[in-house]
Amino acid sequence: MTRQGGPVENASGLGDAFSAQDHVFSKKELLDVGYVPDPSHIVARNEEIRRLATALNPAITGDDPSNVFLYGKTGTGKSLCARYTTNRIVAAASENDVTVGRVIVDCSQENTETRAVRATARGLNDPEETDVTVPESGYGRSRYYSLLWEVLDDRFDVAFVVLDEIDCLDGTDFLMQLSRATEAKKLRHCSVGIVGISNKIKYRDRLEERVKSSLQERELVFTPYDREALREIVRSRLDAFDSGVLSDDAVSECASLAAEEHGDARKAINLLRHTGELAANEGADTITADHVREARTLAERDRVRALLAGATAQQKAALLSVVSLALVEKTRTFKTAEVYAAYEDICADAGLETLSKRRVHDLLREWEFLEVLEIERTGDGRARGSYLQHRLLEDPSVVRSVFDQSDRFAGVGFTSGTVTTTWSNI
Structure with missing residues (x-):
């Protein structure tokens, strides 16, 4: 098609929507939901990390770690701290010639016993090392358990099974199998540590007494972030924006709104992303507190509209x-x-x-x-x-x-x- 009188985008008034908006963002991926910050950017969770590391520390020398359940509302850093701490334990154990494995299972997806054991076995397996294949389908639950025990004993001295959103898991048989694997002679030398993560603080009340007795887990409760912590979390993502674009007032407003409403770091960061996009669409050179308030209203309205739909x-x-x-x-x-x-x-x-x-x-x-x-x-x-x-x-x-x-x-x-x-x- 021959263009006359300038680009089609300009003629239709849509040019800005299709142009690169790099006058606001420099590393927008830092605001993605799945982005995991480096340790220096983990804010206000030193005590929780210390307590979790203490419970899991025996794995460093090949001994049995404690089982730990992390409770708290969404966006309070439970999953982040679990990932960081287990990673550190795995690295520290390797320095002692102890092999520690880790798998993270999303129980909102792997929500049945069969799915959970299959995901655990697949996540811990290395076919080139074990000569074991764990197929995505075709086996029954007991066969997947057999493969899991084989993989664990072949590869690890200790393994952490991190069960995110554990309250979505149907039944407690998987917890029973993991916690009693050594006692039941399913494992010869590998020991298993369970890290359960839930935003349902009363989840433990749903467990049968025999499961509670077997787990003997420690509990950590993550309280919502306060305003100061949220301000630091928001500031830790400054590199997502061009220098000087994000005003101090915008950072404070974003933290204040999040602290007043939910104390949720994910929502605070998501609000920051929406704010940057709004400012970019307006062609603003600076992101202000007004942009934050407007972005919050628009984001909430869109979310409520999706729920009501x-x-x-x-x-x-x-x-x-x-x-x-x-x-x-x-x-x-x-x-x-x-x-x-x-x-x-x-x-x-x-x-x-x-x-x-x-x-x-x-x-x-x-x-x-x-x-x-x-x-x-x-x-x-x-x-x-x-x-x-x-x-x-x-x-x-x-x-x-x-x-x-x-x-x-x-x-x-x-x-x-x-x-x-x-x-x-x-």
Whole structure:
């Protein structure tokens, strides 16, 4: 095609969207979710690393390490510290002529016993060294276990099995097999250390007593990062930007917003990435605190829109009941009775069938799973007034703005006390 009057991009007004935006980013990959920072950039986790290293330290001399479970909310550095510490132990052991292996299993993907043992065996195996092939399919669970024991004894004195998102693993048989492999004579000389990682701090309560007895694990709880730690984490990614582009105000604002809302390092870094992209699209030479605030709103709205896109009308009505209350009452935590009353009004206004309180509770639990809500029981027991509290984790005004774009729920009202409220007058 012959171009007349200049490039097609300029004629259509899309030129900037397809040009390299290198006036903001220099190493954008430093802001990728999967990027693992070097040890000098691990912030505010020295004590957790020290305690984890102490538990795993016997492996350096070929002795049995302790099993350790790491708990904490998403983005608090659990996986990062587990990777760093086990790597250091592997390196230190090699200096003592002790061979230590490590495999990281993502239990959100390898969520059955068979998948988990297969992934562990494949991750630890080296076919050229063992003459063992671990196929992706075609074998039963017991055969995969046999291959795993063979690989472990052939290659290692000690092996770390890091089970990320261990709470997604179906059942506890895999933990039982790993923790009792030596006792059950499955392994001749290799010992296994389990590092479990979960954001469900009550995961251990789900384990059978025989599993708890076998594991004898230590526990480490990772608290959310505070503002100062998040500021250091954000500053550790300065190399992602051209020199002088990221202002100190933007760094502070990014850290402050993250500390106030979640203490999640991943979300803070993701916000920083969105902020840089927004500034680049605007052609800005400096990233300011205003860019951070605008990027947060846009990112939250896009995320909520994606969640709502796959939700049913009843799921939306259940969530809208909590959002509605939050906007009117100026708080984010409500009892079940309050939520259900708002839900009934919303259903009436939207022309939806009203479900039972138990079914609505199930719908709210689904939002809890997606980390939109947090539900906990409070009080001193059912006989003493125990009840559930539903806490909205999202900004209600952002969620409302997405609902405003919904044909079914735009303008839907509800009753709070004696005041009937609609979207238009909130």
